[in-house]
Every structure is written in structure tokens, then in C-alpha cells.
Amino acid sequence: MMIELKDIHTYYGTSHILFGISMHVEEGESVCLLGRNGAGKTTTLKSIIGLTPPKKGNIRFQGKEIAGRPPYRIARMGVGFVPDDRRIFPDLTVRQNILLAKKDREGSIWNLDRVYSLFPKLKDLDSNMGGHLSGGEQQMLTIARTLMTNPSLLLLDEPGEGLAPLVVKAMGEQLMEIKKLGVTMLICEHNVGLAMSLSDRAYIMDKGAIRYQGTISDLKANEEIRKKYLMV
Numbered sequence: 001m002m003i004e005l006k007d008i009h010t011y012y013g014t015s016h017i018l019f020g021i022s023m024h025v026e027e028g029e030s031v032c033l034l035g036r037n038g039a040g041k042t043t044t045l046k047s048i049i050g051l052t053p054p055k056k057g058n059i060r061f062q063g064k065e066i067a068g069r070p071p072y073r074i075a076r077m078g079v080g081f082v083p084d085d086r087r088i089f090p091d092l093t094v095r096q097n098i099l100l101a102k103k104d105r106e107g108s109i110w111n112l113d114r115v116y117s118l119f120p121k122l123k124d125l126d127s128n129m130g131g132h133l134s135g136g137e138q139q140m141l142t143i144a145r146t147l148m149t150n151p152s153l154l155l156l157d158e159p160g161e162g163l164a165p166l167v168v169k170a171m172g173e174q175l176m177e178i179k180k181l182g183v184t185m186l187i188c189e190h191n192v193g194l195a196m197s198l199s200d201r202a203y204i205m206d207k208g209a210i211r212y213q214g215t216i217s218d219l220k221a222n223e224e225i226r227k228k229y230l231m232v
Contacts, residue, residue, distance in 0.1 A: 001063070002027045002153050002184045003048065003079075008057035008067075010047045017043045018054070019208045025153070030185040032195035034230060035205035041188040042084065044205070045155045048186075049081045050074045062152065078105065080151030084158040086142045090131025094122055097130050097141055101148040108150040109181065115144045118174055136167035140174070153184045160191045172197060192230055196220070204229045 003025045010018040018040050025031045033041045046052040048059055050071040059067040066074050075081070089097050098115060116123035119140045125133065130141060139159060146154065159175065160168040172194050179185060179198060189195035196202065202219050204212040212225050219225065 004060045006058045008047055008054045010043055010052055010054045017208050018047065021210060023203050023210060025184060025186050027184055028182050030179050030199045032199040032202050033186065033188045033205060034192060034195060034202055039205040040208040041205055042157055045157050045188050048155060049079060078152035079155065080146040080149050081155045082142050082146050082157060082159060084161055086138045088130040088138055088141050090129065092130055093127050094125045094130065094141060098145050098148055101145045103149045105150045110147045110150050115147055118177055119144050136163050139163065156185060156187045158189055160189060160194050168194060
């Protein structure tokens with residue numbers, strides 16, 4: 001088991017956001033977290049990485065309890081987080097942004113050459129400042145920077161948000177290559193087609209709770225669930 005959440009309750013101040021979330025992702029698996037805006041998907045990822053630690057429940061990463069640990073310690077353990085707001089360093093070059101995150105671990109597979117092989121556009125922009133990149137280029141840079149930490153688990157929060165359809169298609173192909181390399185992924189994504197194309201299983205959230213879980217093939221066959229929780 002790579003990551004396991006048991007009965008997670010998370011709050012923003014006094015507002016109760018997550019109500020008893022339980023889910024898991026196995027090593028080498030890609031799982032998507034689906035649901036409408038405000039369902040609690042992003043809060044679930046932030047609970048895992050420690051940005052909004054749960055007030056109740058357990059989160060085990062590779063068998064170790066991480067609930068309540070500060071984000072930097074969770075990251076050092078091997079959890080990589082790609083936030084929806086990207087958070088690149090605008091006054092550093094592409095290369096500097098990527099190398100800043102470099103961390104070698106036992107069995108590390110990611111280095112600058114491999115990242116540039118996956119994202120050749122970034123290699124072409126090597127000396128450009130991060131603040132001068134387009135939205136799609138910034139998203140590539142954010143993913144590349146996170147991969148340089150050589151994470152065992154990659155959390156992706158809305159990787160396709162705000163991007164043009166052709167850019168989303170290219171992003172999906174690049175994420176599929178990451179999946180093929182055996183990187184375990186938990187993907188929070190509003191674009192259901194993108195998320196399902198990358199995943200082995202799905203969880204669907206609504207109003208801070210898990211309402212459905214199953215394989216992608218089962219979800220594709222369940223029109224009632226998709227209409228109830230995913231269609232606008």
C-alpha cells in the first residue's frame with residue numbers, strides 16, 4: 001500500500017469540509033479523484049501533504065503515519081505535490097526552477113536529462129525566466145520540478161485546469177509516460193476524460209464524502225453514477 005486514508009475529517013477554521021474520507025492507492029497504481037467543484041477533492045490532497053492537516057483520522061504513507069506532520073517532512077518522505085496554482089519561481093530560469101528541487105533517493109530515476117526528454121519544450125526554454133512562460137509551459141515546469149524530488153507518490157491537483165484542449169492532450173500523453181515508468185499517482189481533475197484515461201480506479205466525491213469507488217471500466221459502464229455526480 002502506497003497511501004491509505006482512514007476516516008479523515010478536515011476543517012477550514014470551524015467549517016467541516018471532509019467527512020470521514022477513507023481511500024487508498026497501491027504502489028504503481030494511478031487513481032483519480034473526481035467530483036464537481038467544491039466536492040472536497042483539493043482538500044483531500046492538501047490533507048495528505050499536510051497543508052490542511054485533518055483533525056481526526058489516519059493517513060499512512062508506505063506504512064508510516066503522516067497525519068499532522070509538516071508538509072516539508074511529508075515531501076522529504078517521498079510525496080510530491082503539484083498544486084493547481086503552479087507556484088513556480090518567476091525570477092528564476094526554467095533550469096534553475098527544476099534544479100532547485102533536485103533530490104536523490106535510493107532508486108532515483110529523475111534527473112535533468114530525463115525531465116527534458118519528457119518535456120522537450122522545457123529544454124528549448126532552458127534559459128527563459130519562469131514568469132515569461134505560458135500557462136501550459138508553467139504547468140509542465142511545475143510537474144518537472146516535482147519529479148526532480150524523485151517522489152514515490154505524485155499528487156496532481158487539476159493538472160489540466162485553464163489549459164487549451166491541445167495542451168491538455170499533450171499533458172495527458174506526458175502524464176501517461178510518467179505512469180508507464182511506474183510512478184504512483186493520485187490525480188484530482190475536473191476534466192473527467194483526462195482523469196479516466198490516466199487511471200486504473202476512481203473515487204467520486206460529493207459534499208466532502210466518498211460516494212463511489214470502482215475501476216475505470218466499472219465507472220464507464222455506470223451511467224447513473226456519472227449523471228448523478230459528474231455531469232453539470
